Amino acid sequence: xxxxxxxxxxxxQCYAKKRGRERDKMSLTSKIDKDKAFKEILLSVEPNKxxxxxxxxxxxxxxxxxxxxxxxxxxxxxxxxxxxTAFDYLARLRIGQFIKSKDMKMIEVxxxxxxxxxxxxxYKKRNLEPSQSxxxxxxxxxxxxxxxxxxxxxLYEIAVHLAKLEHIKRRTVKKEEILDVDYLLFEPSSKEIIxxxxxxxxxxxxxxxxxxxxxxxxxxxxxxDFGIGSLLVxxxxxxxxxxxxxxxxxxxxxxxxxxxxxxxxxxxxxxNELAIETMSDELLGYRHIDINRIAFYKARYGEIxxxxxxxxxxxxxxxxxxxxxxxxxxxxxxxPQSLLNLDGVKKVLVEIRNGEKMDNEKQESxxxxxxxxxxxxxxxxxxxxFDFNEIxxxxxxxxxxxxxxxxxxxxxxxxxxxxxxxxxGNLGL
Numbered sequence: 001x002x003x004x005x006x007x008x009x010x011x012x013q014c015y016a017k018k019r020g021r022e023r024d025k026m027s028l029t030s031k032i033d034k035d036k037a038f039k040e041i042l043l044s045v046e047p048n049k050x051x052x053x054x055x056x057x058x059x060x061x062x063x064x065x066x067x068x069x070x071x072x073x074x075x076x077x078x079x080x081x082x083x084x085t086a087f088d089y090l091a092r093l094r095i096g097q098f099i100k101s102k103d104m105k106m107i108e109v110x111x112x113x114x115x116x117x118x119x120x121x122x123y124k125k126r127n128l129e130p131s132q133s134x135x136x137x138x139x140x141x142x143x144x145x146x147x148x149x150x151x152x153x154x155l156y157e158i159a160v161h162l163a164k165l166e167h168i169k170r171r172t173v174k175k176e177e178i179l180d181v182d183y184l185l186f187e188p189s190s191k192e193i194i195x196x197x198x199x200x201x202x203x204x205x206x207x208x209x210x211x212x213x214x215x216x217x218x219x220x221x222x223x224x225d226f227g228i229g230s231l232l233v234x235x236x237x238x239x240x241x242x243x244x245x246x247x248x249x250x251x252x253x254x255x256x257x258x259x260x261x262x263x264x265x266x267x268x269x270x271x272n273e274l275a276i277e278t279m280s281d282e283l284l285g286y287r288h289i290d291i292n293r294i295a296f297y298k299a300r301y302g303e304i305x306x307x308x309x310x311x312x313x314x315x316x317x318x319x320x321x322x323x324x325x326x327x328x329x330x331x332x333x334x335x336p337q338s339l340l341n342l343d344g345v346k347k348v349l350v351e352i353r354n355g356e357k358m359d360n361e362k363q364e365s366x367x368x369x370x371x372x373x374x375x376x377x378x379x380x381x382x383x384x385x386f387d388f389n390e391i392x393x394x395x396x397x398x399x400x401x402x403x404x405x406x407x408x409x410x411x412x413x414x415x416x417x418x419x420x421x422x423x424x425g426n427l428g429l
Contacts, residue, residue, distance in 0.1 A: 236268065
């Protein structure tokens with residue numbers, strides 16, 4: 001068994017010192033509410049409710065949904081948020097177990113909440129007891145991820161504590177405020193909270209953990225951030241990315257269309273596009289993801305509402321919105337300066353604001369992808385149909401399949417650029 005307590009050092013100081021200067025994250029919805037100009041940018045590309053579709057074929061955001069996990073909490077105003085965050089952790093942990101991932105970024109925000117608590121006098125009075133408790137949780141989660149026979153129900157109580165710590169991380173805690181350490185780290189959850197999580201996870205297993213959504217070899221990113229885009233809005237991270245789709249989990253009892261949630265998801269998409277354009281993966285440690293769809297998972301209904309971003313938002317419109325965002329935040333002071341390599345990012349941001357061609361080398365590199373070239377050379381140009389019997393190896397099948405996927409995801413402008421490169425002899429075909 002892998003001991004995840006080794007994930008942080010003995011007194012957590014190494015990581016705490018590095019990350020402790022980060023600002024408390026403002027939710028993107030809060031940023032949108034407070035920043036009218038930024039909101040206007042998002043409103044101009046707001047997804048149309050009618051363009052969403054569901055996996056079940058039910059009408060999106062409608063009364064056609066079946067309510068499988070009703071909210072029976074006696075204190076819904078306070079407990080619903082706690083359940084929602086705890087469910088997010090459980091869902092990510094279940095996926096981690098399924099794909100055999102040991103990426104503990106799935107619990108990163110709670111870890112930041114724990115480090116925030118560590119610096120408080122309330123915590124220091126407890127000596128090592130709270131720290132030992134957190135280590136125990138890490139070990140139990142590590143055992144779960146390593147052993148597919150362990151049920152997710154073993155982690156319900158831990159997930160609630162992680163949710164409490166995340167809420168501490170995401171809000172401002174005043175110096176004179178006294179945090180309840182027992183509540184955060186030791187107090188057991190009520191039976192109705194545990195029962196609610198159990199109902200939600202039963203639905204999740206049946207409706208989400210299916211081959212149409214996730215496979216053992218799926219590309220999965222937990223809590224994806226959006227590089228420079230996240231920094232410009234004082235912190236923004238998504239719930240889950242799987243195979244081109246950015247998911248936002250909702251445990252609300254409502255099935256209706258939420259305008260704020262809609263703007264938040266399209267905001268994530270644009271911030272991610274900005275991260276790609278500014279090469280945040282090379283300069284800021286951002287993990288590159290290509291978002292083709294955004295989706296809401298309504299956990300109480302087991303319904304997923306999809307929106308195909310690439311279909312409804314043309315490439316040229318995305319570029320224009322990236323430019324508008326870069327201009328809007330031109331005076332933004334990015335913090336913490338000492339932890340980031342910002343010079344290259346700032347240079348590209350200036351190019352974006354000035355309307356100069358963004359990321360030409362990166363775009364050309366995309367069009368020179370080996371799998372894409374293979375498909376163009378062997379199928380697109382000769383107009384040859386795919387014949388499975390001609391495939392000799394798994395590697396060749398993978399190259400052809402992914403090459404076609406990459407070709408089909410190209411915009412009209414990119415296809416034109418691709419064939420210009422071919423005509424000029426720049427692809428070696």
